[in-house]
Amino acid sequence: MKTLLAFLLILLTGQDLAAQSRATTTPSSADRVTVLVHPGIELFTVVQLLADKYPPPNQSVYAKEAQAYFAPFANHPAVQYARQLKGVYPDLPELGYCLDNFPAVRIHYPAQTDWYSLNGQDSIQTYMRLCKQFFDDSHFWAFYQLHQADYAAWAQPVRDQLASDNLIGKLDSLYRFRTKAAQWTICLDPLNSWGAHAIMPKTLNPRYANWVVYNVGFLNRESTAASVPTFSMGSKSTVTVWHEGSIWGGPVKTDSEKSYLPLPMTEKLNPGGLSATRKKYTPAFKAECVRQVAAGARQTDVARAQGISPALLGRWQREALEKAVPSSAERDEIKQLRAELRRVEMERDILKKVVTIFAQPP
Numbered sequence: 128m129k130t131l132l133a134f135l136l137i138l139l140t141g142q143d144l145a146a147q148s149r150a151t152t153t154p155s156s157a158d159r160v161t162v163l164v165h166p167g168i169e170l171f172t173v174v175q176l177l178a179d180k181y182p183p184p185n186q187s188v189y190a191k192e193a194q195a196y197f198a199p200f201a202n203h204p205a206v207q208y209a210r211q212l213k214g215v216y217p218d219l220p221e222l223g224y225c226l227d228n229f230p231a232v233r234i235h236y237p238a239q240t241d242w243y244s245l246n247g248q249d250s251i252q253t254y255m256r257l258c259k260q261f262f263d264d265s266h267f268w269a270f271y272q273l274h275q276a277d278y279a280a281w282a283q284p285v286r287d288q289l290a291s292d293n294l295i296g297k298l299d300s301l302y303r304f305r306t307k308a309a310q311w312t313i314c315l316d317p318l319n320s321w322g323a324h325a326i327m328p329k330t331l332n333p334r335y336a337n338w339v340v341y342n343v344g345f346l347n348r349e350s351t352a353a354s355v356p357t358f359s360m361g362s363k364s365t366v367t368v369w370h371e372g373s374i375w376g377g378p379v380k381t382d383s384e385k386s387y388l389p390l391p392m393t394e395k396l397n398p399g400g401l402s403a404t405r406k407k408y409t410p411a412f413k414a415e416c417v418r419q420v421a422a423g424a425r426q427t428d429v430a431r432a433q434g435i436s437p438a439l440l441g442r443w444q445r446e447a448l449e450k451a452v453p454s455s456a457e458r459d460e461i462k463q464l465r466a467e468l469r470r471v472e473m474e475r476d477i478l479k480k481v482v483t484i485f486a487q488p489p
Contacts, residue, residue: 160289162282162313166271167223168342172318173267174258175219177201178209182217184318185345187354189277193270193318200265205257212254214245216422217321221342224328224335225255230268232259235332241423277355281315285358289313294360312340317356319344324419408435413443420444 175181177197184190200206209215219242225235234255242251261267289295295311314326323343328335345356412433419429420440430437 159295160286160311160313162285162289162315164271164274164278164281164315164317165223165312165340166229166268167226168220168314168316169223169271169318170226170262170267171220171223171258172316173197174203174205174209174261175215176318177203177206178215180209180212180215180219181318182321185320185347185354186350186352187317187345187356188352189274189317189356191352192274196270197265200261203257203261203264205254205261208254208257212246212250214242214423217319218324218326218342218422221326222251222255222258222331224326224331224340226259226262227332227334232262234259235334237331240330241425245423278315281317281356281358282313285313285315285360288360292360310338312338313358313360314340314342315356315358316342316344320346320348322346322418414447416440417443417447 172181173193176184176194177200184193222240222242225237226232227235236252236255240251246254319342321344323341326340326342328338328340341360343358343360345358347354347357416429416433416435417440420426426440426444427437430440433440
């Protein structure tokens, strides 16, 4: 009997230790989600706004205070340098993740980034140093600390939504990465009026190697100067999984590509063949794919990440260009071309009539 009791005690102890081990190796969903206003993102956004290289923010109390606080630094060297950069897009502030250890800021220069390709490595690294100088000269940290209560108030409803939608649980279930769980961050961007996008910080700073960031702006175009910024992941935050989740599963997909890329084209067709119903894409999905390429991403990389062909993405790019509003010079040229086209059509009609007359029997 003593032997049996000892055996049961050892068994129960072992199960308890195993459970503790699993608990320590696999963080809970709540521990893996951070909702914040990132100081680096906010810093780079302010500099671009002062340089008129960023869409104006939607009206709010916060935007008004930020504009008033930083207006005296409109000609700071960082702002002047931003004005002369050629490849500047609304998602350039993602470079804020190259800064860490706030308020004693450190800069990490990434080995490679698309921003180097667009502007040159030296130019981007110089810009990063100047933004750090802006951080010091403008006493940016004082402004950031002053609004901590605001940031916390904005974050709580987003946390509640994530919990009610069980977003992290769905991500785990979809990608099966329970033992290599990512640290998810929802970055609230109160001066961002243009949209939302994913950031993969590990390509910018190895200190965030296991982080996946989803940046969402304050998108209420009907707001006023008295409005308080609010943030939403959409009617269903699970859409985030399909919209940007590919950046998490990217490495797995890249490995699997090796097995199917060498296959003949006939083996890549849908089981239904060429006559099978083609997948339909929403205008928002097409616009987001085109935006990513316009922001500097390689067309093939975007196509693979979104599960579409580069040729299809190229067609969407051409369609977007055709829908773009032309400049005044382009409008004048279009008018001339249309007039020329009408003239050619008239001559063609006359020629047809002449040919018809001569073709009639005498």
